[in-house]
Amino acid sequence: MGKGIKKFVIELFAIVVCLVIYGIPFFFAIINSLKSRTEAAELSISLPKKLHFLQNYKEVLTTENYIVLRAFLNSSIITVVSVLILIFVASMTGYILQRRKEEISSIVNSLILMGLMIPPSVVPTIWILKTLGLYKTLTGMILIEVALSYPFSTLLYTNFMNTIPREIDESAIIDGCGAIQMFWKIIFPLLKPVTVTVTILNAVHIFNDFVNPLYFLPGARNATVQLTLYNFVSRYSTSWNLVFADAVLISIPPLIFFIFFNKKIVAGMTAGAIKA
């Protein structure tokens, strides 16, 4: 009995600590997004005297000609298209690298592993984008996201390919499958668990990306949600209520992902980490 009580106390304590350290910052941001401008300026955690929920969120969404909505659209396009291209290219790469153990494969593999560590060279990348006419375009941004997430996604696919027996390939070869047919008809459907992981991890990662759009997608027209929030801070430095309303808004998509795919995110991260 004594042991049970002790355990209960420890758990209660853990929950309280957790709520203080993690709960308060969330609560603080949400509560201040519901206050008037003067009240939010106090940066306190008290409840709002009067709820300004609709005004604040409406103002954030309509300000500067709906820039936040446009940013949401841009970020969504970048995220969805990048993830689709990533699945397409990383799955094929992982498959070939795992199935073909030769000189060329291991060279390609080392080049890809380099990308897991080495930080990208930003200014030369801008120069190459400019040369290709893709600087400050969504297309350029998408290709950058693909290039930078390619190593980790490929690693996940390569690891998973180890679990798919070669006998499956053998029988398909006997049936006369060609290279493309073999991969897309036979192998790719079996990769579904990793495809889900790659989708979720990269979607969260790319949607939240701040540094790359800062470098490769400057200018208001193509603003992404993270850049918009960042610019809000200097522009509305006296309107903390609006800054927090925007912060809360852009946390909603990842939050939805978290609620639905919490287990998958954790599984994917540990699969990548333990092998890396």
Place this chain on the structure above:
Amino acid sequence: MNSIYKKVYSYFLLIPGMLIYFTLFLLPTLAAFFFSFTWWTFTEWKFVGFDNYITFLTEPSLNIGFRNTLVYAVTACSLKVILGFLLGVFLSLELRTRNFLRSMIFFPYILSTVAVGITFTSLMHPTQGLINKFFNVIGLKGLDWLGNPKIALFSVILVDVWKGVGVATVIYIAGIMAIPREYYEALMIDGGNLWAQIRYLTLPLSRPAMNSVIILSFIDGLRRFDFIWTMTQGGPGFSTDVIASIIYKQYEAGFYGLSTAGNVILFLIVAILSFPLYRFLGRKEGEL
């Protein structure tokens, strides 16, 4: 490999991915080595030898970045390794609220750095911030978390750890969960208490997980830029400038050659520090 396999596992399938990766990652990396030796404005370049590197190493506002980058990486990495382990051990116990606590600690990982940075900037406000108000209530004097050059870097590191320790924790949990239960049972029969379990079983056997956490958070710490940029922009003065933020500042100021030299220095540092670390940790793992 016979010809049938070569046909089926065709290298053609590598082309789409490698084309994008080569053009936008490998090629810029190679170009960086060249342009770091030049004075450069996209349209024209002039060879200047090691000038950019010398500037980087001698200019106080630039070379402070080396110290800060190392302090940042080592501190953030150590905190994540130690806290992540303790949390991992705790959250591997049979607790009723285990899943809730795990989710709570992992949750910040999916938030954006900008949103987290902004929230903590206001929580750390010297006079109105909640953190200092709390200190005042318990009778302590608050600190100027982000305005004092001596502690600003550590304040940013704390926020980084707040957001990232959940990742370390889940990696540890995966490692700890893989340890066979029988070992613990055997140790309990021999009268081993909780400390003995941690010291003789959990700590040595979760070594692979720990190595992953060390490598991942160390490299991450060396490259970090977004927390710095959203919270302090390298200030006050240059006290929180890391190499990555200096690269950005030099680029904004139009010193493309100098910025690129900083980039080359950063990836040399990452390579020089990570490869031996990786090898060293790998050897340690083999000794078990």
